[in-house]
Amino acid sequence: MKRGFLNSFKANARPLGSPAPSAPTAAPSVGTAKFPIGKQNIVTGHKQFFIRKFSYVTGSQAKFSPRREVPKGYDRKLMAKERDQRLGSVPGMISLTRVPFVNAVDGEPTTECIFHAGSKEVLMGLPGFPQPMVNRVGKKSPIRLKEVPGMGLGLFATRGLKAGELIFSERPLLVAAQGVSPGGPDMPSTRTLTLEQQLQFDLDQLEKVLALVLERMCDEDKAAYMALKNSHPEDGSGPLTGIMRTNGLAVPGLRPEVTPGTAHAFCSGVRDMISRVNHSCSPNVRPHWNMLTFSFQVFATRDIAADEELTSQYIPFEGSTARRNELLKPYDFVCTCASCKDPESDARRSYLAESDAPMLSKWLFDDTPNANALLLDECRRQMELLEREGMEGASRCFQVAAAAFTVCVARGDAQNASEWARKIARIRWDDRVMPEIDSFVDPKSNAYEGHHMWQKKMDGGALDKDHRAKLAAVGVGSLPLED
Ligand SMILES: C[S@@+](CC[C@H](N)C(=O)[O-])C[C@H]1O[C@@H](n2cnc3c(N)ncnc32)[C@H](O)[C@@H]1O
Incomplete structure (x- = not known):
């Protein structure tokens, strides 16, 4: 979460606890x-x-x-x-x-x-x-x-x-x-x-x-x-x-x-x-x-x-160790956390900073044959980096887990969907998390039957071959499934 009143200027001392200039006198x-x-x-x-x-x-x-x-x-x-x-x-x-x-x-x-x-x-x-x-x-x-x-x-x-x-x-x-x-x-x-x-x-x-x-x-x-x-x-x-x-x-x-x-x-x-x-x-x-x-x-x-x-974290997650410590200067300390001490951390964070969050909207319109596998691979990769960097509190975690969960549900893959649901369920502070996410942690849960993507689920093969099936599965557009 951002901290307020961040800045970077330095100057002369006024002792802590001394009266503020021109402070009005107190009334009863x-x-x-x-x-x-x-x-x-x-x-x-x-x-x-x-x-x-x-x-x-x-x-x-x-x-x-x-x-x-x-x-x-x-x-x-x-x-x-x-x-x-x-x-x-x-x-x-x-x-x-x-x-x-x-x-x-x-x-x-x-x-x-x-x-x-x-x-x-x-x-x-x-x-x-x-x-x-x-x-x-x-x-x-x-x-x-x-x-x-x-x-x-x-x-x-x-x-x-x-x-x-x-x-x-x-x-x-x-x-x-x-x-x-x-x-x-x-x-x-x-x-x-x-x-x-x-x-x-x-x-x-x-x-x-x-x-x-x-x-x-x-x-x-x-x-x-x-x-x-x-x-x-x-x-x-x-x-x-x-x-x-x-x-x-x-x-x-x-x-x-x-x-x-x-x-x-x-x-x-x-x-x-x-x-x-x-x-x-x-x-x-x-x-x-x-x-x-x-x-x-x-x-x-x-x-x-x-x-x-x-x-x-007082400052945004993104940025190299040097950049983060630059932003921390107003707080008057140099960070010595695990990421700041790890010489490989910069490469992991720069991959995350330079790659887009996996986007469901992009996936929906991606008609390449292996679009699902690519999206899930990218979700796995980004989540691994986020966890390795101790960035479970970053907004990206929700975006990654939500995209992967939805794709797994759309494919009728409750086993993998439940693993992603478990990751989403720990993101309690994010208002975007659906309140009923806990019920998807068990892959045998009836909740899957009630999910709008599951109800329209296509077999994985069809989804892999035909992006229009995906659009139909999420109710986007009016394209027929066969033509
Ligand atoms: C919001 S306060 C945190 C609580 C503070 N340690 C205290 O004694 O009240 C922020 C200040 O704590 C110190 N601080 C916070 N995190 C630090 C860290 N990782 N390393 C060194 N000092 C830190 C810095 O002096 C910073 O300006």
Whole structure:
């Protein structure tokens, strides 16, 4: 899973835990949380702030070092406006709010959020939101924190875990939209600043917003946030921003107005357990954002032994060892995982990067006599490389297994289909996996009779000879089988 607030700039130190610049003074506390500005909401007792949004250049686009001073006159107070908790977003503004807004499941924690317009509406429009978390992190969770030489803390399994197992769910302490750079109506234009000064200005503004959010947290949550690692002490990030950039995991789906997959389409979330998972390019867990429970779910991507460290990948799987370590620079370490140490790993990953995922659509229209065998061979080859590289959490695994499974079903080959079903069944985090996949793990299962491809199954020979039979088998097109 992508991590948020990735970037590559370095600069002068600000000590961890020191007050953020121009942080507003705290107002009296309400319940366990403090609110620096704003009225109490009549429904939830919470307060909400709206802050004017300014354009923002992401840190990941920045390459500068060290910290650049922003000229005097740019250090203005943030403009915050009160807004009733029950109301939706205001275009052009960002809001500080707490999720779930109302009806939080008893005893479950809430998350402080910095949202752009539209994010609240995503959640308000979700039927049944919020759902209770499954395997919520707690005393019974099969995990524990332990010191790892040279890495700080890490998370370890306390018992053996099965591939596909949901190890724990954790609601974030804080979710922040990427690209938060609020100012006020009296804020001078940043156009006269150099790019580096603009980036520094944005970092300073984010620090101020995070200070407001921290003031809204109860003491326990605030302490949990401040205890997280900061790998950005010297790059111009304030202490709160440094923590967010070190620990943030991508939260997709909350920016409907932004093109999916682009940097600003994500928010970033942190929490005390999930943020302790160290990186490996051959990771054994996969964090997955679950919107209905507003939580991160952490799945085992392969069997994990008791006392083994849980690791996730902070960066995309693709790329050579050198390239991956380039991308990891902002986290301030050099990866020493099994793949990074294996001189043959680059060749395996480059084969995967350069070859297309096996495509059912391509197979359907492939009328060469051995199209089925070729597709299945390629699926086997790619799966072998993926497993050899410890990339069971990669999206490619699903594509490969799903293509091979479907072809086997279409050929009436339950024996091989069941082997692929077993591989798909461990990919619990991927919404594309059909819920009934477990019933295909037994090759004698009745489930095969009910599969739409099986019902129309052709004998292997016909499929090998006639691609039109394949089209008919999956109900594509209206070509007759004989002509
Ligand atoms: C999200 S935190 C992970 C938890 C962290 N180890 C801690 O003590 O809280 C990310 C930071 O942990 C350290 N880290 C993570 N993976 C590492 C690895 N494979 N090797 C060395 N340091 C690592 C780096 O300092 C990185 O910036």
